[in-house]
Amino acid sequence: MEKYDVTVIGSGPGGYVAAIRCAQLGFKTALIEKYPSLGGTCLNVGCIPSKALLDSSEHYHNALHSFAEHGIEVKSPKVNLGKMIERKRGVVKMTVDGINFLMKKNKITVITGHGSFTSKNTIEIAKADGSKETIESAKTIIATGSKPSSLPGIEIDKKRVITSTEALELTEIPKHLIIIGGGVIGLELGSVYGRLGSKVSVVEFMDGLIASMDKGLGKELTRVLKKDLGFEYFFNHKVTGVSSKGKEVTVVAENKNGEKVELKGDYCLVAVGRRPYTDNLGLDKAGVKVDARGKIEVDAHLKTNVDGIYAIGDVIKGAMLAHKAEEEGVYVAESLAGQKPHINYNLIPGVVYTWPEVASVGLTEEQLKEQGKKYKSGSFPFKASGRARASMDTDGFIKVLADAETDEVLGVHMIGPRVADMIMEAVVAMEFRASAEDIGRICHAHPTFTESLKEAALDATAKRPIHM
Ligand code: FAD
Ligand code: NAD
Numbered sequence: 001m002e003k004y005d006v007t008v009i010g011s012g013p014g015g016y017v018a019a020i021r022c023a024q025l026g027f028k029t030a031l032i033e034k035y036p037s038l039g040g041t042c043l044n045v046g047c048i049p050s051k052a053l054l055d056s057s058e059h060y061h062n063a064l065h066s067f068a069e070h071g072i073e074v075k076s077p078k079v080n081l082g083k084m085i086e087r088k089r090g091v092v093k094m095t096v097d098g099i100n101f102l103m104k105k106n107k108i109t110v111i112t113g114h115g116s117f118t119s120k121n122t123i124e125i126a127k128a129d130g131s132k133e134t135i136e137s138a139k140t141i142i143a144t145g146s147k148p149s150s151l152p153g154i155e156i157d158k159k160r161v162i163t164s165t166e167a168l169e170l171t172e173i174p175k176h177l178i179i180i181g182g183g184v185i186g187l188e189l190g191s192v193y194g195r196l197g198s199k200v201s202v203v204e205f206m207d208g209l210i211a212s213m214d215k216g217l218g219k220e221l222t223r224v225l226k227k228d229l230g231f232e233y234f235f236n237h238k239v240t241g242v243s244s245k246g247k248e249v250t251v252v253a254e255n256k257n258g259e260k261v262e263l264k265g266d267y268c269l270v271a272v273g274r275r276p277y278t279d280n281l282g283l284d285k286a287g288v289k290v291d292a293r294g295k296i297e298v299d300a301h302l303k304t305n306v307d308g309i310y311a312i313g314d315v316i317k318g319a320m321l322a323h324k325a326e327e328e329g330v331y332v333a334e335s336l337a338g339q340k341p342h343i344n345y346n347l348i349p350g351v352v353y354t355w356p357e358v359a360s361v362g363l364t365e366e367q368l369k370e371q372g373k374k375y376k377s378g379s380f381p382f383k384a385s386g387r388a389r390a391s392m393d394t395d396g397f398i399k400v401l402a403d404a405e406t407d408e409v410l411g412v413h414m415i416g417p418r419v420a421d422m423i424m425e426a427v428v429a430m431e432f433r434a435s436a437e438d439i440g441r442i443c444h445a446h447p448t449f450t451e452s453l454k455e456a457a458l459d460a461t462a463k464r465p466i467h468m
Contacts, residue, residue, distance in 0.1 A: 009143060
């Protein structure tokens with residue numbers, strides 16, 4: 001039986017990064033992945049393919065709606081969905097190939113097959129050809145990720161009633177896409193098809209979009225997606241039934257007064273969150289505990305209740321984000337090597353890749369109120385930015401929240417052009433515990449979108465923005 005110092009189960013961003021860091025630190029490392037394609041949800045059916053389609057659909061939408069104003073005349077642009085999906089597959093393949101290269105470079109043994117514990121230190125891998133291999137491992141990192149959740153009584157047939165995985169591989173543009181869930185997946189994939197011409201209806205249980213982020217962001221995004229893509233919303237509505245017949249799907253939802261709406265479309269995307277994935281992992285044989293929601297329980301050091309077994313990423317508590325999983329992978333590897341790593345969970349940025357993009361870090365205004373913290377708020381609209389006017393991206397704003405007494409930045413919330421990248425300035429500033437005045441006094445290149453953060457910080461620190 002082959003013996004390893006560390007075995008990682010699952011090759012998503014948590015797992016493959018953990019494996020690389022373990023190998024860098026000198027551990028004999030194995031990575032078990034049930035699919036032949038490494039990279040997990042993120043590379044194969046998540047972050048990367050969704051962003052590839054978001055970019056393609058954005059080009060098309062711009063060609064239709066903003067080229068003319070820029071003085072560019074193109075005759076009736078058309079979508080070739082097959083080609084668009086093919087390009088997306090190419091992007092995924094290139095990225096997955098990159099992971100294969102990194103595994104070889106770091107001398108990590110990749111074992112393809114479904115891994116399950118047979119004891120605390122032994123893992124059996126069931127391979128596609130029916131054969132089995134058992135390995136022994138001193139330490140194991142569980143990084144088995146998540147799968148789409150469903151709703152009770154709703155059957156996802158993967159043809160008309162679909163999850164994000166199928167939505168990334170459609171062969172036609174939906175005429176009317178009904179989306180259950182106004183969260184990140186619903187809005188990103190809704191944007192893709194809305195830009196390509198689908199009518200999009202969003203049924204959301206809460207009273208607004210992206211409900212876990214600062215409320216102001218959801219409000220602005222609701223307005224802009226309606227204005228630009230014609231999104232229709234059913235907030236405060238709980239879906240009670242979904243059925244499909246031939247090419248038609250029917251979604252029934254109910255508001256808080258018990259009033260029903262019935263929507264008919266040709267596709268229904270169920271995007272109501274994701275569940276931790278531990279199916280047939282043999283957790284009982286290793287003695288690893290899960291919580292009531294099926295998430296693997298870990299302590300502050302990401303160790304499970306069993307010595308030598310750790311868990312990271314979507315399969316444990318916390319935000320289901322690729323970069324959070326990566327940080328946790330590095331954390332466990334370095335802890336195993338006797339180092340003292342640290343993750344600042346308060347400063348994990350969240351991004352929604354709609355247009356305008358949405359990005360956030362730190363505490364929201366609602367959380368500050370809930371905690372009874374005294375704070376100052378400053379904001380700056382992109383319509384006052386010269387750079388945004390030049391590119392015709394004037395929707396959105398940046399909001400900076402700072403401690404009322406010390407001026408320390410406590411939260412930054414952005415909706416606007418390229419804020420997915422811009423949020424990192426706020427993360428760095430907050431990591432170094434900057435005050436709003438610090439950000440306001442840093443020289444920002446002109447003209448850039450980033451000047452809007454400086455202006456919002458000046459507004460927060462002493463109500464003295466320059467350009468407003
Ligand atoms: P995963 O990426 O889910 O990987 C787990 C791996 O483990 C899988 O490959 C699985 O096959 C394997 N596995 C499971 N069980 C076993 C077993 N028993 N044996 C062997 N292998 C096993 N996050 C972002 O930060 N930014 C984004 O833009 C973003 N976009 C997304 C878009 C979509 C459509 C979706 C669905 C998700 C998106 N996410 C995004 C979330 C992100 O994909 C996840 O947070 C991230 O992939 C979690 O990483 P992970 O390593 O924990 O698990
Ligand atoms: P989500 O939690 O973001 O949104 C789900 C939404 O569905 C919520 O707003 C919820 O209120 C609503 N909902 C739940 N039950 C409902 C019902 N019965 N009727 C109507 N609405 C209902 O989940 P998601 O969009 O499925 O995404 C899953 C995970 O993937 C998220 O945790 C997210 O972090 C991750 N993800 C991240 C990105 C990114 O970082 N850009 C992109 C995609 C996915």
